[in-house]
Amino acid sequence: MIAVDPYSYHFLRDQLLCKPPQVWDGRGLPIYEALVRIQGGGKTVHTSDYLSAHPGISEPVDFYSLGMLSHRELRGRPNVRFKAFVVHEPPVFAPRLYRILPELTSVFERVYVHNLSGDCYSLKGVDQSKLRKLYFPIPFNHVLMPFWARQDRIKKLVIINSLQNPWIYRCVDMVGVQSARGLRLNTLSEIFDSSFTGEEFYSYRIHAVAALAGLSAIDLYGMHWRLALSPRIVWPTYLLNYRRLMSVYKGPTESKFATLSKYAFSLVIENTAMKSCLSEKLFDCFYAGSIPVFVGPADVADFLPPESFIDARRIGDWRDVWTYLQSLNPRQIENFREAGRAVFTSGRAQPFFDFYNQVFS
Template sequence: MGRALGGAASGQRDLAAARGGWRARAYRRSSRCRRPRPGAQAGRHAYRVAASAALRSAAQVTCSYAALATRNTEFHADRVFDPRAIAAMRASLEPMATPWLAVHAAARERGLRVLTADRVEAEGIDPRQVLVIAYDWTPDAERLIARGARPAVLVSFEPPVIAWWLYYHLEEVSARFPHTFLFEGARDRVARTTWFHPLYFPQPCPPPRPTGRPWSHRRFLAMINSNKALPRGRELARWLDRPRELSVRREIAGLRYRPIARDRYRARLRAIAAFAEHDDFDLYGEGWQNRHPAVEPALHAAAQRAYRGTVEDKLKLLAGYRFALVYENTRFSGYISEKLFDCFFARCIPIYSGAPDIAQYVPPATFIDVRQFPSFPELERFLRNITEEDAKRYVDAAHTFLISPAFESWCAERFARDVVDALVQTAEE
């Protein structure tokens, strides 16, 4: 939790350390993306660190566009900035999409129009008037920069096990951007010339509080996860849903940078198998109808016994359960996804397995840590012995956290403000 409270101060220290490197940056800067600074005598350092007030003023920047470059085609054509379009997307995309609504709104207040990268060419916009927000490193970002657009922000809501190419080449890629927003575990891997912003997975603020069932009427345990598994070794030959060459390259990258290979998919499947023996455990998510080639038949059969279909409203569903298994995609410092917060919002007690430093971000009184139990039978005994009074303590602790200043670091509006500040700073360089 201390780290959550100290994120802003840490960012300013990183900024001061990187200041000299910014001056030596190799890529060209377009003079069209500048605006006069308030106070000609203000020093470079003093201007940056003082000035949230100046940065957030109503002054307009000459560089009036920022392009979000992403591989996800469902975000293209500005759909990621349309609440109705986001509602029509796959449920798994919603947590990745909704923070950009806040960025779009915050940028508009500062005189910047944020659009998706494909719209730059479609609308005939001069790339030299465009700041690039690269969500991961994409061909669209590379093309825009080659045509004169200005790299500004590199960001990813994914950990190394998913965005493996980005993390493997992170020092090289981040050197092209003045600002990098990634999870804490990436801090030592980014280039020294970029300002590292520790990323807190953006959440809605104020947090939603759906009406849940009384404790006595709730079912025992749920898990909401897509059916994903990353193969290893000889299993690569049987992994049919990706090109073989790409799979081999990913495997090699994982040997050289271990977080790429540090997934939690097998652990998640073992948890499913352990609780699927009971009829009060329910599994939800996409893709469980078909067995992945890398998943053993016994594990798939266990998942099928507990599978209850896909989910339209996660919070409404979780509000009907006492507990939820929350297994992150990987163990990576600072990588805490929306799954944990969905439980907090729904007054459902999370059983957490993921970030090794979770207690530095979220109070331990708000969740049950899987690492405290040597086996699933012992975990199950603990859960079944929790009284309604015990449960209320977990739920109340989570509510206290959600209304505390510590939770502000997770707010989508905070993320949006920081991204837009980074865009404005880049335009002024």
């Protein structure tokens, strides 16, 4: 039997095995297809709560976690083999998982993280022989032609992101981590130590959108950007730039690929500068044929060809970036788009597309 601890309690009760709706634009599809392949090979698959509901199970169980910590309840069961733990998020988003890496590497055979060098997290007490490189899973290994082929594009930038307040994650981290000796409260120096969590780009993203809004160069889509009674708004960076943000805010989007396909350029700012930490954001642009204007890890070219995106920090400030984008002729624009499509045909996207197959192999 295979038991999988999902990344959220919403996917317990075997909901992880349900095909994601089409409106999710591929979200959830990589893990769903990986589990379907396992079932097709004759193995039984359940989410982790099945084991708690059936304590009498004696058959061998291979246990995998995508981020939850149910393994702590199962360590006394001799038939459970703890195979792999996947840390999808960087420390700025999930600091507690990185603080318990010593525990995770003592329990699991493999632990997947964004980089193996300890950039933005501590290797103290970590069994480094258990660490493996995480390639953020993507749903498709080809462009989505109905979107990619679109030619009548708006010659400006688009960004699709939900509002995220990084201080929420720091405050949550104050609770600390559960250890064998009980709950330990993290110290203030730990909570605000950016050498551990890494530089967050949530604030940088807001400043970038505000600067480009002043140039009428961008449209903003996503959830939670309007003022509401929520901890998200307790954030000076957001409040001080609110008027600029609202001047370009277009509301939520029903399909990110359809929205991306309307624009020639997309602003892609990762959540952190953490080494080798790439999410699905660049690939979403490649799928839809929108040229990514990128800010993120400095080693991005180790994974994707530099001719497939525009590195904003190599150009200058945002006015310089906008001037550069306006100067591109149709042939240059098409060269960027073709380079993005070649990411799939050349095999550069394969480690990301095959990631869950490697985890469950």
